[in-house]
Amino acid sequence: MTDHGNIFVKSAKAFFIALADSYSCIIFTHSPWFGLLVMISTFLSPIMGLSGLIGSGIALLLARALQFDVWDNHKGFYGFNSMLTSLAVAYYFPGDLLHTHLFLFSITLFFASVISLFLFVFLQALWNKLFTFNSLSLSFSITAIIIWMFFYKFGFNQNHSTTEALIFNPIIKLPIYWQYYFQSLGSIFFMPSTLVGILIAFLILIQSRLNLILTVIGYSICYVFVDLWISDVHQGILFYGFNSILIALALGGVYILPDLIAWLFIAFSVVFGLMIGMVFQHFSAQFLVPVFTIPFCFTSLIMIYTLKLRLKNKYPYIIDFNIFIPERSLEYYYSKISRFGQVGIPQFYMPLIGEWTITQGHHGKYTHRYNQAYAYDFEVLDHDNNAFSGNETDLLSYYSYGKPVYASAPGYVSKVMSGVEDNPINRINAEDNWGNYVTIYHGDSLYTLYAHLKNNSINVKEGDYIYCGDKIAQLGNSGRSAVPHLHFQVQTSYIPGCKTICANIVHYKKLVNNSLQFVSFGNPQTRERISSFSPVAELQAKLHFLFYQKNEFVYMKNNVEISEKWHIDLDFNNVFRVISSDGTELEFSVYSGIFNVLSIKGRKKNVLSVFGLLLSRLPLTEDPAMSWHDSLPLSVVLSPVIKNLLLFLFPLFKILKFESENNYEQDHSIVKISSRIYFCLLKRKFELYNGSVELDKNTGIKSIILFQRGKKYLDAHRR
Numbered sequence: 001m002t003d004h005g006n007i008f009v010k011s012a013k014a015f016f017i018a019l020a021d022s023y024s025c026i027i028f029t030h031s032p033w034f035g036l037l038v039m040i041s042t043f044l045s046p047i048m049g050l051s052g053l054i055g056s057g058i059a060l061l062l063a064r065a066l067q068f069d070v071w072d073n074h075k076g077f078y079g080f081n082s083m084l085t086s087l088a089v090a091y092y093f094p095g096d097l098l099h100t101h102l103f104l105f106s107i108t109l110f111f112a113s114v115i116s117l118f119l120f121v122f123l124q125a126l127w128n129k130l131f132t133f134n135s136l137s138l139s140f141s142i143t144a145i146i147i148w149m150f151f152y153k154f155g156f157n158q159n160h161s162t163t164e165a166l167i168f169n170p171i172i173k174l175p176i177y178w179q180y181y182f183q184s185l186g187s188i189f190f191m192p193s194t195l196v197g198i199l200i201a202f203l204i205l206i207q208s209r210l211n212l213i214l215t216v217i218g219y220s221i222c223y224v225f226v227d228l229w230i231s232d233v234h235q236g237i238l239f240y241g242f243n244s245i246l247i248a249l250a251l252g253g254v255y256i257l258p259d260l261i262a263w264l265f266i267a268f269s270v271v272f273g274l275m276i277g278m279v280f281q282h283f284s285a286q287f288l289v290p291v292f293t294i295p296f297c298f299t300s301l302i303m304i305y306t307l308k309l310r311l312k313n314k315y316p317y318i319i320d321f322n323i324f325i326p327e328r329s330l331e332y333y334y335s336k337i338s339r340f341g342q343v344g345i346p347q348f349y350m351p352l353i354g355e356w357t358i359t360q361g362h363h364g365k366y367t368h369r370y371n372q373a374y375a376y377d378f379e380v381l382d383h384d385n386n387a388f389s390g391n392e393t394d395l396l397s398y399y400s401y402g403k404p405v406y407a408s409a410p411g412y413v414s415k416v417m418s419g420v421e422d423n424p425i426n427r428i429n430a431e432d433n434w435g436n437y438v439t440i441y442h443g444d445s446l447y448t449l450y451a452h453l454k455n456n457s458i459n460v461k462e463g464d465y466i467y468c469g470d471k472i473a474q475l476g477n478s479g480r481s482a483v484p485h486l487h488f489q490v491q492t493s494y495i496p497g498c499k500t501i502c503a504n505i506v507h508y509k510k511l512v513n514n515s516l517q518f519v520s521f522g523n524p525q526t527r528e529r530i531s532s533f534s535p536v537a538e539l540q541a542k543l544h545f546l547f548y549q550k551n552e553f554v555y556m557k558n559n560v561e562i563s564e565k566w567h568i569d570l571d572f573n574n575v576f577r578v579i580s581s582d583g584t585e586l587e588f589s590v591y592s593g594i595f596n597v598l599s600i601k602g603r604k605k606n607v608l609s610v611f612g613l614l615l616s617r618l619p620l621t622e623d624p625a626m627s628w629h630d631s632l633p634l635s636v637v638l639s640p641v642i643k644n645l646l647l648f649l650f651p652l653f654k655i656l657k658f659e660s661e662n663n664y665e666q667d668h669s670i671v672k673i674s675s676r677i678y679f680c681l682l683k684r685k686f687e688l689y690n691g692s693v694e695l696d697k698n699t700g701i702k703s704i705i706l707f708q709r710g711k712k713y714l715d716a717h718r719r
Contacts, residue, residue, distance in 0.1 A: 011071035015060060022056045022076025022083050026137070026188060027200075028254045028324045029207050030075065041199045042189055044166045047098065048090045052189075055086020055113040062114060068121055081120045081140040082113040087190040088144040088292070092151055108147065116143040131305045136250070141292040148289060169195055181219050184241025192238050209648050210326040211253045217263065218248025221270045229278070239290070240277055246296040247273045255304050255319055257333055258326045258651040262316040265303075273299035312345070312501075327647045334650075334657075335633035336598060341521055346446055346503045348408040349468055351488050352475075355511075355531040357381040358524045359485060362502070367480070374500040375489035376524065378475075387483055393425050395477060401484040402457075403475045405450055406468075411442040413464045413472075414494040420478040422455050428480045434487075434496040435479025438472050446501065447494050451487040452479050507533045507592055507619075509626065518619045518628035520594075535593020535620040551700065553607045555716035563719070564607045580608040593620040599635045607716045610706045612636045614675040614691050616660055624666050632658040632677070637688075656681055658688075670702075671695040689713070 017032045023042075024035030043049030059082030063069040069078050089112050093105050120139035127135040172194045174182070182197025189196070204212045222244035226237055247270050256262045277295035284291050307318050321337070323329045341347045350356075360368055360377040368375045379387055380399035390397040420432045429435065436453040438460060454476025460466060477484040490503035504521040511517075511529040524530050551566040565581040578586040585601040586608050595618040603609050617630040634643045637658045646656065656679060663674045677689040691706035691713075699718075706713040 014072045014074050015064075017074045018060055018076040018079065019053070019056055020076070021074065022060065022079030023052075023189075025076050025080035026084065027204065027211070028249055029211075030324050031207060032074070034203055034207055035076065037203055038189065038200065041196055042087070042191060044168055044193070044196060045090075045191060046167065047095070048087055048191065051086045051090035051109055052083045055089075055109060055116075056080070056083035058082065058110060058113040059117040062117055063121075068117075078117060078120070081137055081143075082116040084137060084140040084190075085112045085116040085143045085147065088112075088140075089147055091190040092148055108150070112143055112147050115146070116140055119143055127301070131301060132308065133301055133305055136297045136300060137293045138297040141294045141297065144292050145289055152288070166191075166193060166195070169193055172198070177223060180223070180237050180241060181216070184219055184222075184238050184245055185215065187238045187242040188246065208253065208325045208327055210258055210651065211249060214248040214252040214266070214326075215245045217252075217266065218244040218246075218270050221267055222274060225271055225274050229274075236281065239281070240274055243273060243277055243293060243296045244270045246293060247299050250296070250300045251303060253326045253329075254324050255300070256307075257315075257317040257319055257329060259315065259317075259654070260652055263651060265316045269299055269303045272303070326651075327644060330647050330650050331634055331643070334631075335635065339520070339596070339631050339633075341504065341506070346442075346490055346501060347506045347521055348448065348490060348503050350505055350508050350530070350532045351406050351408045351448075351450060352378055352403065352486065353406065353532050353534070354403075355380070355529060357385075358526055358528050358530065361526040361528075362523055364526060371497065371499050372489065374502045375487060376505075378486040378488065379483070381529075395422060395425060395484070398425075398477075398484045400475050400486070401477065402454060404471050405453065405473045405475055405486060407440060407466045407470045407472055408448055408468065408488070409440070409442050410467045411440040411448075411465070413438060413460045413462050413466060414441040414447065415439040416458055416460065416462050418453075418456065418458050420455060422477045423479075423481060425477075426482050428482055429478065430480060432478070433480045435481060436473070436476060437479075437496060439491075439494045439496070440466065440472075441494065445492055447491050449487070449489050449491055449496055451496065452476055452481040452485060454478070505530070507594065509533055509623075512627075516623055516626040518621075518626055520617075520628070520630075533593070533619060533621070552719045553701075553704070553716045554719050555607060555714055564716070566608060578608060580606060582606055584608045586612045594618070595620070597633065597636060599633055601635070603635065603639060605714070607704055607714065609636075610691070610714050610716070611693065611701075611704050613677060613689065614660075614704065614706065615662075615673060615693050617662070618673065619664075621664070622666070623664075626664045628662050628664075630660045630662065632660055634658070637677070637679075659685070669697045671697065 020032040020035035020039060021030060022035065023038040024031045039053065042052050056076065056079040060076065060079040063078035064071050086109055089109050098105060116139050119142060120135065123135040123139050127133050174194065179194055182194045182201060183192045184197070185200045186193045186196035201212060204215065219241050222240050223237070226240050230236070248266050251269055252258055252262060252266045256265065273295050276298055280291040280294055304318065307316065319329055321332060323332055356378045358376055359379045360366055362368065363373050380403070381387055382399070387399060388397040389399065395401055417434065417437050420429065420435045423429055434451040436455055436458060437449060437451040438453065438458060440448050442448065450472065454474040455478055457474035457476065458472065460472050466472065475484055475486050490501045492499045492501060505524055506521045508519055509516045509531045510519055510524065518533065553564045555562055566578050569577045569579055576588050578588065582604060583602045584604050584606055587598045589596050589598055597612045597616045600609060600612050613636055616632050616636060617628065619626070619628060634646065638646065659678050659680055661676045665672050672692055672694050674692045675690065676687060678685040678687050689706055689708050693704050694702040696702050701718050704714065704716045
């Protein structure tokens, strides 16, 4: 086949996948097989099913032809609003007039799909610019209102229920609560049928148990309050029901990390959405115009945008990693996000190199109070806790004086103050409190302040863009500073003295009982000795993880020698994977000289799984000895079934987690990492495994040994 033929086949395949995905977008799953099954269920009413398919196809083809989208995109993002609009056209067009007005129906279907697409592109750009938020199905609602009023002008205002046109619609007797629940689910696709609702609920159950619970939560709150406020639960329950279900799915399944606080927030949002819906219904009833999903769109926008305006992304935690299944969002969060940073706390690198002592930390008793509570003072102290060597009154005798100061994160220099003389020792300048200083803007109202700098040492100017690690000045003794030190803080404005923000220092070492401990992120305390972490070589070379190089390991199982081969793969999205010969895949990252295991697929009792368990994290260092802790990804420890069960319970019970304690010892070219794996239940730790990984810096992994409760689990050596 020619290159053009291959491109055509690839584009056609992507188009049909996107066609199915446009149906799954409505339930926020982005699963083509889910969308395909929903699409098939809409064909229980042939005219509805065909109309939705045509409308989505027109929008997707036009989006690609006009280059709103690319031909090989598998997502149905540009098709779902037009699909819903086309379903509305079929739903409101009188069935008994279809054979006599087929041309009018076809033209209306075409223009409705096109109008919905253009309106979606416009609203999506506008919403992103104004609110950094998705416009959801707002373009569908506006277009459907226009179409409904167009039909009204021609006298096509009869609402023929699609349940009468279903080719298979058995009578299913259920309690009124469940009957309306399933009909509300079906109404999302303009098919208020109990059978269709049951099919959709079953598909949601297969895709996500938490999403199904969210649909029940949203609907149940709606049912109670509609009965309370309207006194007749039959009146408009389907309209309020599907809007409430969509609100719960959007907030709880897509935009907010599921937990108890989030679910309480969702409950409030559903009630708020009902109030908005009732107001819209009241005014629209005067014109006999339905408002479709407008309550859902406005409620979701107001709630999410308001949460984004907080100073910290605290609970309820806004999700920004575009995973549409709540179980997967939870796994991603606890396996990756929470391992590398604290929720809602900004992360910054040390602004200095070498070993330093925090002489005043957060909420310090001297000057770190009130607005300045979240600040750090850095000084160099020797082993006798002296800040100087020689003459105590000589500025040049102090270890800290003149040391280079570096940017702790990339950003724009927003304010520079220079020309303030350095103070003699034990004298302060109360008029120029901050002395010479630099503030850097990092976006999202985050600024860093570097104060008490050496006079005439600042080598950046306002407006400069600088990278993390760029030298900005030298440490001095200007302003309210009796001895040379660096005052460093994260704040909300470029003006010194404004409100500080609690921030973590990331990737540093601290001295604990005369031994080094690597800290991924944390708040160094007063009197703690910490040093910057500087990787000395590429981790791939140390582990011998060279691209496409095969590694083979052997171990004994039932008195039979087993061979296992590894190779490295890098996919299109720049995700690194180690793949074993028996199908297990270990995903990892190498960031700032630190190796981190992110997940394991196809977890088995093999060498690769044990390696990921023992070496979930490895800071690359030349220190002869060091220790660290890590929170283990769930997929590294648990089988998929148990992992999914635990994720299902996580929104209510986060009582179980897995941790590792690791020790690193180096002797010439041999590195040995000893690990202990624990599961933590209600703050109690129980040891599961212990073992070691031995590396040769020249040849790679030498051995991997694991013990389970004192019994040897695996003993593998590189061949």
